[in-house]
Amino acid sequence: MSKLxxxxxxxxxxxxSFSAFAEAGIDERINLAIKPFADAVAGAxxxxxxxxxxxxxFVLVWLIVAATIFxxxxxxxxxxxxxxxxxxxxxxxxxxxxxGEVTHFQALATALSGTVGLGNIAGVAVAVSLGGPGATFWxxxxxxxxxxxxFTECTLGVKYRNELPDGTVxxxxxxxxxxxxxEKGANFARLGKVLAxxxxxxxxxxxxxxxxxxxxxxxxxxxxxxxxxDASWLADKGWLFGLVIAALVGLVIMGGIKGIARVTSKIVxxxxxxxxxxxxxxxxMNFTLVPSAFGSIIDGAFTAExxxxxxxxxxxxxxxxxxxxxxxxxxxxxxxxSAVQTSRPVTEGFVALYEPFVDTIVVCTITALVIIIxxxxxPSVDPSSGVQLTSKAFESAFGWFPYVLTIAVLLxxxxxxxxxxxxxxxxxxxxxxxxxxxxxxxKILFLFFVVVGSSMQLGSxxxxxxxxxxxxxxxxxxxxxxxxxMVKRELDEYWADYKSGKLVKxxxx
Amino acid sequence: xSSVLMxxxxxxxxxxxxxxxxxxxxxxxxxxxxxxxxxxxxxFSFSTVEENFERHKRREEELKRAHSEVIDPVVNRLExxxxxxxxxxRHGNVADTLHELAVENGVTNIVxxxxxxxxxxxHVFGSVGSHLVQAAECPVTVVP
Numbered sequence: 001m002s003k004l005x006x007x008x009x010x011x012x013x014x015x016x017s018f019s020a021f022a023e024a025g026i027d028e029r030i031n032l033a034i035k036p037f038a039d040a041v042a043g044a045x046x047x048x049x050x051x052x053x054x055x056x057x058f059v060l061v062w063l064i065v066a067a068t069i070f071x072x073x074x075x076x077x078x079x080x081x082x083x084x085x086x087x088x089x090x091x092x093x094x095x096x097x098x099x100g101e102v103t104h105f106q107a108l109a110t111a112l113s114g115t116v117g118l119g120n121i122a123g124v125a126v127a128v129s130l131g132g133p134g135a136t137f138w139x140x141x142x143x144x145x146x147x148x149x150x151f152t153e154c155t156l157g158v159k160y161r162n163e164l165p166d167g168t169v170x171x172x173x174x175x176x177x178x179x180x181x182x183e184k185g186a187n188f189a190r191l192g193k194v195l196a197x198x199x200x201x202x203x204x205x206x207x208x209x210x211x212x213x214x215x216x217x218x219x220x221x222x223x224x225x226x227x228x229x230d231a232s233w234l235a236d237k238g239w240l241f242g243l244v245i246a247a248l249v250g251l252v253i254m255g256g257i258k259g260i261a262r263v264t265s266k267i268v269x270x271x272x273x274x275x276x277x278x279x280x281x282x283x284x285m286n287f288t289l290v291p292s293a294f295g296s297i298i299d300g301a302f303t304a305e306x307x308x309x310x311x312x313x314x315x316x317x318x319x320x321x322x323x324x325x326x327x328x329x330x331x332x333x334x335x336x337x338s339a340v341q342t343s344r345p346v347t348e349g350f351v352a353l354y355e356p357f358v359d360t361i362v363v364c365t366i367t368a369l370v371i372i373i374x375x376x377x378x379p380s381v382d383p384s385s386g387v388q389l390t391s392k393a394f395e396s397a398f399g400w401f402p403y404v405l406t407i408a409v410l411l412x413x414x415x416x417x418x419x420x421x422x423x424x425x426x427x428x429x430x431x432x433x434x435x436x437x438x439x440x441x442x443k444i445l446f447l448f449f450v451v452v453g454s455s456m457q458l459g460s461x462x463x464x465x466x467x468x469x470x471x472x473x474x475x476x477x478x479x480x481x482x483x484x485x486m487v488k489r490e491l492d493e494y495w496a497d498y499k500s501g502k503l504v505k506x507x508x509x
Numbered sequence: 510x511s512s513v514l515m516x517x518x519x520x521x522x523x524x525x526x527x528x529x530x531x532x533x534x535x536x537x538x539x540x541x542x543x544x545x546x547x548x549x550x551x552x553f554s555f556s557t558v559e560e561n562f563e564r565h566k567r568r569e570e571e572l573k574r575a576h577s578e579v580i581d582p583v584v585n586r587l588e589x590x591x592x593x594x595x596x597x598x599r600h601g602n603v604a605d606t607l608h609e610l611a612v613e614n615g616v617t618n619i620v621x622x623x624x625x626x627x628x629x630x631x632h633v634f635g636s637v638g639s640h641l642v643q644a645a646e647c648p649v650t651v652v653p
Binding site: 094110167170 | 548550552553554555556557558559560561562563564565566568569571572599600601606609
């Protein structure tokens with residue numbers, strides 16, 4: 001109970017210090033204070049070079065090139081293991097002796113609830129408003145290639161995870177970068193350590209940015225939107241919203257009130273299903289418009305009239321939002337997936353193929369189609385409106401949908417925050433050691449950024465969030481290149497067993 | 510063919526009549542007796558990241574508790590009475606997992622106690638006994 005007391009005391013402290021400044025304009029002040037820093041970080045990570053007159057950030061090329069190389073290196077694993085991945089999720093190869101352990105389904109569902117969320121709702125709206133319908137095409141392609149990145153990093157995540165003496169498991173890029181590269185010799189071991197530290201630093205940043213501020217910011221924006229827009233009583237009270245969310249998150253991560261997180265983890269999948277069904281309903285209601293919508297997606301992908309930067313600009317928007325949404329190559333999913341129970345690490349790689357597939361190819365495409373079909377997309381729309389654009393698109397078909405969307409957005413944001421607070425904490429303790437002080441200091445910082453994120457304007461939040469999350473891909477993918485032969489060996493051995501029928505197929509009850 | 514009995518119990522006290530019935534039969538036919546306890550668990554449930562990382566540890570704890578609090582008291586008592594008895598604990602859907610355990614161990618008769626569930630509960634969730642009767646490959650005895 002003392003943990004709970006510490007948590008509550010901290011929250012009251014946070015609340016008190018903020019309400020002391022609780023006057024009009026606090027949102028602006030926070031925004032002004034953080035913006036220059038956020039802009040500087042974003043500028044560094046997104047340092048770009050010109051391609052056909054458009055500035056293309058190097059990190060984006062880095063992600064796509066890696067995803068393409070992995071796709072070819074593993075001979076289109078994203079296609080050839082697709083069916084087997086489904087069999088694994090369905091439990092066809094489940095060992096009854098392992099009943100009660102984390103199944104493939106559970107690992108995938110948990111990883112998905114960390115990624116499916118605002119990236120799919122707000123991110124797609126941003127991509128379509130900045131890049132036009134054509135951005136959808138590149139988003140789908142990026143999702144398809146990203147499946148191979150996920151396969152690689154999640155296989156490694158399981159292969160090199162740590163099983164601690166107390167029975168808990170710890171995994172992710174920090175571990176495969178150190179342990180995996182150490183297998184290749186002393187020089188690689190040193191490189192591995194450097195990469196792991198870099199990854200951990202960026203992951204902490206990402207957990208404050210995309211895993212936190214972006215989520216808080218967009219859910220607040222949607223809440224203001226449904227309560228009356230600029231006229232809403234809440235309009236200038238982002239800090240207040242932030243405090244409430246921080247309090248709820250704090251109860252879970254500091255107060256040890258796991259019930260809230262547990263309930264959320266059960267509601268989120270249903271919200272996702274409701275979202276997808278509503279999207280499909282709108283698409284079916286307008287099925288005559290579907291061919292022309294796909295037409296504009298294909299045309300837009302290669303022509304791009306009136307879009308800044310032409311085709312390259314469209315491609316850039318699609319790739320960027322896909323990467324932000326499914327996090328393939330970023331390494332975050334490798335943490336979530338590594339908890340699975342399996343003796344063959346590569347099986348979780350096959351299962352992880354479904355993450356970009358569901359997240360980007362299914363959910364993002366549905367969002368994009370709804371926005372395009374309902375004609376909500378308009379080049380003149382303010383791109384920073386993010387989630388509001390999606391909300392408007394759904395509202396044009398179902399007047400009540402913005403309310404449902406608000407609940408969905410709040411829940412998605414909340415579950416993503418809880419997941420990322422865990423990723424960030426694991427990275428933080430990897431850097432600073434595991435003890436009560438480091439643990440508490442990370443959590444307090446995390447809660448602080450919830451409030452900051454709610455108070456800032458979307459532009460700076462999105463830049464900072466993108467920057468930190470994408471930065472994780474530098475050390476992660478560099479390490480993955482060196483570790484490719486290890487994944488290949490696992491894959492070849494397993495695939496031979498699978499093809500020769502050596503694996504025992506069971507029906508899971 | 511020698512007979513093998515398996516009794517499914519929820520807790521160490523609540524299967525008394527079913528155990529007594531099975532013991533009686535086991536004595537008469539010199540049968541091997543399994544005492545089984547299933548920890549309700551679904552491979553398709555949703556969980557948080559943290560829960561997943563602690564799952565293995567929790568599972569060990571659950572198995573340990575099931576043995577020490579449910580199975581062992583019964584098994585020890587029956588062993589002292591001179592019966593050939595063994596405890597089984599597994600995670601899963603109660604009816605399906607009892608069926609699996611029966612198949613694995615060559616059980617010839619499954620014995621279950623019947624709990625006084627409300628009509629509504631039975632209507633919504635069904636009962637372990639009636640599910641098991643559908644699935645089992647051996648006779649199922651439900652002791653009221």
